[in-house]
Amino acid sequence: LTAAILSKKTIERCIALIRAWRSSKVLPVDAFRPTTNNCIRRATAFARSAQLYKANTRLDILLVRLAELNFALEINKARAGATQTNKRHINDVLNRLKWPQTKRKALEMRLANRRKWQKICGEFGPGLLCLIPFTSEALCCVSQDFCHRLIEEDINAFHVLVEEKRRFIDRLSKFGTLMLDMLLKDQNIEFQCESSQVSSLIRCTEDNLLSFLEPVQYPKTNFYQPTPPDYECDLCQATQYDCISNLLKNCYRIIQYGVKGRGIQARASSHRGLAFRKDEYIRELTGELVPLETHNNSIALDFHRPDIIDEPVICQVYCEKKGNWVRLVNHSCKPCARFVIKVVSKKARVML
Ligand SMILES: [Zn+2]
Incomplete structure (x- = not known):
């Protein structure tokens, strides 16, 4: 033995x-x-x-x-x-x-x-x-x-x-x-x-x-200049600090979709239950922040600041090497979710 x-x-x-x-x-x-x-x-x-x-x-x-x-x-x-x-x-x-x-x-x-x-x-x-x-x-x-x-x-x-x-x-x-x-x-x-x-x-x-066999460490959040203190949060419509931590946890599962590779499946906490409601945020996408035009593929996402006038694109969020599980979400011809960039809990974030 x-x-x-x-x-x-x-x-x-x-x-x-x-x-x-x-x-x-x-x-x-x-x-x-x-x-x-x-x-x-x-x-x-x-x-x-x-x-x-x-x-x-x-x-x-x-x-x-x-x-x-x-x-x-x-x-x-x-x-x-x-x-x-x-x-x-x-x-x-x-x-x-x-x-x-x-x-x-x-x-x-x-x-x-x-x-x-x-x-x-x-x-x-x-x-x-x-x-x-x-x-x-x-x-x-x-x-x-x-x-x-x-x-x-x-x-x-x-x-x-x-x-x-x-x-x-x-x-x-x-x-x-x-x-x-x-x-x-x-x-x-x-x-x-x-x-x-x-x-x-x-x-x-x-x-x-x-x-x-070591676990992959997820970056908790992307770090950059926070938004002005009075900027309204898209999630709680207030200026609360940590509302993002109230998002549902563990409502997903990493799954192997055959040759397509890994993907994410929504998972309700009970049998036949509901995992997510319409218009609900699922989670923030985290990754490496790299200068604009560093990468030209689907693993990099252009990031703009909705809280700055004219919403300028300021960098890319790149998820090949680092990033949380949200990076594993696959494309679909009939999508049921999308990425939006919004100010949530005092920061501009890529939200799923
Ligand atoms: Zn909030």
């Missing part, structure tokens, strides 16, 4: 996981975000999720692991430290799922699996679940079953062995945590490997490999 996690193959798996998620049509979030605070109901939702994913792909396998982990966490919470057995709680879950008693064994199995996952993850946290091989690959041959069969001494030995490469595994686990944030918490994080050409990993140094 140590060798399997510390190998270059892990980086390959992580990159494949990001790609799979970008191309995934199905969002696990609803299944993983029960709307109730009741532990048993939550456990039921996770048990259902674990059953739902038939573990056909790596992503499915990861989701099953997470469902198992969450299912058991809820059962533990339901017990609330009581010494009573899980029997009653498992019964409750079975009843809610309308599953026959014959399925009890399967549920108890999930509970046992989860305890293994939790022990293996130890102080690295659940992000480690992204790093454990999904199928039995050559050389190390670590399968799911292999992990489930590990005994406590094995797991202790694993923790001692990985300690030798603590920095490596810490950075990998950090990636795992970010990956889980994407899967379960509606976060959209871009990783370096998505904007750089990753071909052969064999010749890469350890640092290079790890840098592929």
Whole structure:
């Protein structure tokens, strides 16, 4: 297990996981975000999720692991430290799922699996679940079953062995945590490997490999001379300072649109919900400010100052190297959104 996690193959798996998620049509979030605070109901939702994913792909396998982990966490919470057995709680879950008693064994199995996952993850946290091989690959041959069969001494030995490469595994686990944030918490994080050409990993140094899994940092806002203090904001029609921070967050998803490359999909916070209303601002586009006529392509946008007489064009916003997720929005022949340059929260900004 140590060798399997510390190998270059892990980086390959992580990159494949990001790609799979970008191309995934199905969002696990609803299944993983029960709307109730009741532990048993939550456990039921996770048990259902674990059953739902038939573990056909790596992503499915990861989701099953997470469902198992969450299912058991809820059962533990339901017990609330009581010494009573899980029997009653498992019964409750079975009843809610309308599953026959014959399925009890399967549920108890999930509970046992989860305890293994939790022990293996130890102080690295659940992000480690992204790093454990999904199928039995050559050389190390670590399968799911292999992990489930590990005994406590094995797991202790694993923790001692990985300690030798603590920095490596810490950075990998950090990636795992970010990956889980994407899967379960509606976060959209871009990783370096998505904007750089990753071909052969064999010749890469350890640092290079790890840098592929680093998140892309977004410039928060473009910086230049602010507008006059009494200039009316286009968003709040006042001169409030920070109204832009009230724009909806996480109402989007970065998606791989086949050969067209990455793009953005609107995403409502609930099933069949509404992501954006007509005339609403989605977000500011940020990028590098470069002199006029530096670039002549669609990744550069001419920027004028609506708050200055005659609205002069003063620079270009260039998004090839730096910029936030808004730069990934694709063109359309039938667009439903557009870029406008307006004064919002005291600054002229490119707004989507
Ligand atoms: Zn405002």
